[in-house]
Amino acid sequence: MADTTTALGKPELLRIADSVAQEKGIPVDAVIRAMEQAIQTAARRKYGHEHEIVAEIDRRSGEVRLYRVLQVVEEVEDPDRQIGLDEAHRRNPLAQVGDRILDPLPPIDLGRIAAQSAKQVIVQRVREAERERIYAEYKDRVGEIVVGEVKRVERGGILVDLGRAEAYLRREDMIPRESFRPKDRVRAYIYDVRKDARGPMILLSRTHPGFLVKLFEQEVPEIYEGIIEIKAVARDPGSRAKMAVYSHDGSIDPVGACVGMRGSRVQAVVQELRGEKIDIIPWSQDPATFVVNALAPAEVTKVVLDPDAHRIEVVVPDEQLHIAIGRRGQNVRLAAQLTGWEIDLVSESEEAERRTRTFQEATRLFKQELDVDEMIAQLLAAEGFLTVEDVAYAEVDELAAIQGFDEEVARALKERALEWLERRDARLREEAETLGVDADLLAFEELDLPSIVELARKGVKTLEDLAGLAADELQELLPELELSAEEAGEIVMRARIQLGWIAPEVKPAAGEADRTEEAAGER
Numbered sequence: 001m002a003d004t005t006t007a008l009g010k011p012e013l014l015r016i017a018d019s020v021a022q023e024k025g026i027p028v029d030a031v032i033r034a035m036e037q038a039i040q041t042a043a044r045r046k047y048g049h050e051h052e053i054v055a056e057i058d059r060r061s062g063e064v065r066l067y068r069v070l071q072v073v074e075e076v077e078d079p080d081r082q083i084g085l086d087e088a089h090r091r092n093p094l095a096q097v098g099d100r101i102l103d104p105l106p107p108i109d110l111g112r113i114a115a116q117s118a119k120q121v122i123v124q125r126v127r128e129a130e131r132e133r134i135y136a137e138y139k140d141r142v143g144e145i146v147v148g149e150v151k152r153v154e155r156g157g158i159l160v161d162l163g164r165a166e167a168y169l170r171r172e173d174m175i176p177r178e179s180f181r182p183k184d185r186v187r188a189y190i191y192d193v194r195k196d197a198r199g200p201m202i203l204l205s206r207t208h209p210g211f212l213v214k215l216f217e218q219e220v221p222e223i224y225e226g227i228i229e230i231k232a233v234a235r236d237p238g239s240r241a242k243m244a245v246y247s248h249d250g251s252i253d254p255v256g257a258c259v260g261m262r263g264s265r266v267q268a269v270v271q272e273l274r275g276e277k278i279d280i281i282p283w284s285q286d287p288a289t290f291v292v293n294a295l296a297p298a299e300v301t302k303v304v305l306d307p308d309a310h311r312i313e314v315v316v317p318d319e320q321l322h323i324a325i326g327r328r329g330q331n332v333r334l335a336a337q338l339t340g341w342e343i344d345l346v347s348e349s350e351e352a353e354r355r356t357r358t359f360q361e362a363t364r365l366f367k368q369e370l371d372v373d374e375m376i377a378q379l380l381a382a383e384g385f386l387t388v389e390d391v392a393y394a395e396v397d398e399l400a401a402i403q404g405f406d407e408e409v410a411r412a413l414k415e416r417a418l419e420w421l422e423r424r425d426a427r428l429r430e431e432a433e434t435l436g437v438d439a440d441l442l443a444f445e446e447l448d449l450p451s452i453v454e455l456a457r458k459g460v461k462t463l464e465d466l467a468g469l470a471a472d473e474l475q476e477l478l479p480e481l482e483l484s485a486e487e488a489g490e491i492v493m494r495a496r497i498q499l500g501w502i503a504p505e506v507k508p509a510a511g512e513a514d515r516t517e518e519a520a521g522e523r
Contacts, residue, residue: 014062030129032057039064039108046108050080054102067102134165135200139193145214146204150184160186160204167202175206175238175274187272189214207237212278215269216243220258228254231283234337238276240326242294242334244283255280279334287312287341294335298324301348309484311342318347362386370416379404380413392417428453438462444498446491451478467495 017031039055043066047053052069070083072095083103088095095101148160148167157170158180169188180186188204189211195201205211213230222228227249235241247254258280259266266278279297284290288303291312302315316324324345325332336343346354359381366377369388383402385391391399391413399410428449432442435456440463442452458477460466469477471488483491496502 014057014059026129026133029059032059034124034129039066043105043108047105048080052081053105064107066105066107068105070101070103072097072099072101131199134202135193135195138165138190138200138202142190142193143210143214144190145187145211145218146190147185147187150180150182150186153180153182158186160188162202165200165202167204169204169206173203173205173207175276177238178206178274206273207235209233209235212241212243212269212273215272216258216265219265219268220260222247222252222254222257227252228257232338232340234334235276236330236334238274240277240279240330240334241273242279242281242338244281244290244294244338246283255282281338287339291335291339291341291343294338295324295331295343298331300324302351308487309342309482310340311344311484313344313346315346315348315351318349321345321347358386366391369420370413372413372416375404376409376413388417388420392421425449432456436461440498441466444495446494451481454478454480463495463499467492467499467501 014032017028017035020031021028036055036057039057040053043053043055044051047068054067054069056065056067057063058065069081070088071081072085072088073082074085074097076082076084083101085095085097088099088101091101092099146162146167148162150158151161151166152159155171157168157174160167160169167188167190169186173188173191186206188206189208190202191205191208191210192203193200194203210233212233212235216230217223220228223230227247229246229248230243231246232244233241234243243258245254245258247257257265266280270276270278281293281296284293287307288305291303291314292300295314295316298316298320300314300316304313304315306312314324323331326334332343332345359378362381362385363374363377365388366372366380366385367374370377370391372380379402380391385394394414396407396410396414399405399413400407402410405413432449432453435453437452437456438461441456441461442449444452444463444466447455455461455466455477460469460477466474469492471485471492474488474492475483475485493502497504
């Protein structure tokens with residue numbers, strides 16, 4: 001180091017800078033700036049740290065120039081850092097108070113200690129520039145597949161050499177039961193690049209859904225070209241995966257294109273994923289059709305959608321139930337992840353038993369509360385009327401359309417149902433008064449009277465009590481309503497808004513009804 005910097009004006013510095021820049025893959029100017037910083041550090045050691053010293057390396061000749069920086073002032077108080085206005089004018093007639101004058105210094109001959117210190121500064125600056133280069137290069141490559149060589153195997157994962165950078169593949173991001181040894185080639189998906197005190201961290205994964213997507217993109221030209229789109233992926237890494245595909249060209253079968261001739265395309269992906277079985281299914285905009293496709297290879301008899309709760313009940317033949325569920329629930333779990341719907345599987349025998357039980361309960365209810373004979377009660381239940389409220393709020397024409405009914409029977413049934421509701425509500429209002437339910441809760445429009453009384457029986461007697469609940473607490477208190485978390489949260493938030501705890505314009509998000517410190521404070 002001392003030999004190369006003794007004659008500071010020689011272009012040897014530029015040759016060194018070029019060599020280091022090529023080796024580390026960083027700009028030459030970054031290396032030269034590191035050299036300038038090192039020479040400044042060495043110069044301060046010689047001339048004193050009280051001076052502000054600047055070093056410049058000529059980018060053409062390689063000549064090094066040293067300067068002491070002096071600030072122009074009216075009256076000099078610190079001669080090491082200041083210069084009087086008169087003296088400044090002798091050097092530069094245009095100098096003004098506040099300007100900075102560069103005072104040339106003679107070149108230095110680095111001694112052994114100074115040269116070592118300069119070398120350390122250069123190494124540090126070059127390392128920082130290299131880290132910035134790696135981060136800048138890989139932060140925009142998140143979502144790509146890279147191939148590297150295993151450099152070191154650790155307890156928590158493996159260090160992978162990518163050539164110009166190193167990445168880390170954690171054990172939990174590896175496919176179960178797979179192992180690597182040093183020098184093995186590994187292909188993985190970049191899912192995150194973050195800055196760390198020790199440099200940029202490039203995190204790899206072989207279990208990420210994006211890894212499967214990118215593998216198919218490499219194997220299937222139609223996906224790469226955008227003709228076929230992968231709409232959703234669900235994986236149980238190393239065991240099974242489901243992938244929903246859609247073709248923007250009606251003449252191309254998306255499933256067939258992904259499978260390939262004699263399964264060549266999908267088998268290439270399966271081999272990379274250590275034998276992970278892949279179900280490729282056609283995507284559909286219709287949720288029911290999509291869920292049915294996702295549950296393949298199981299056959300489906302019937303589906304019942306509940307859009308508000310984002311749930312879907314799927315009825316399957318008894319002999320198909322174990323296929324629909326899959327080993328350890330894998331098939332239905334992956335189907336739910338793929339579609340985004342909560343799936344309730346029911347066998348045909350279970351559904352028939354439930355339907356019979358519901359029919360019998362409705363029949364018994366109508367006989368008892370509406371004082372009708374069994375035939376009329378059964379006809380109502382068979383047409384889907386399951387509660388007295390269903391009959392009370394139905395149109396006369398709707399009831400009269402039931403086989404065996406006429407308009408007179410329909411009117412009589414509706415009148416009886418409305419009278420029953422009046423008697424019930426009167427009893428409930430008396431009970432609410434006895435329980436001490438506040439008027440503000442009774443007037444709350446988001447809940448009906450039976451639900452309000454049921455809450456009062458369990459200790460919720462004011463609107464403040466209701467507003468102080470969490471969504472899951474309200475679900476537990478009113479199980480018969482079968483509220484979703486979102487619906488329960490909406491009811492609680494409406495109570496808070498009505499009380500003025502939060503502003504009306506605040507729109508609650510899904511699941512946002514937990515008892516928060518903010519709500520408690522405003523209360």
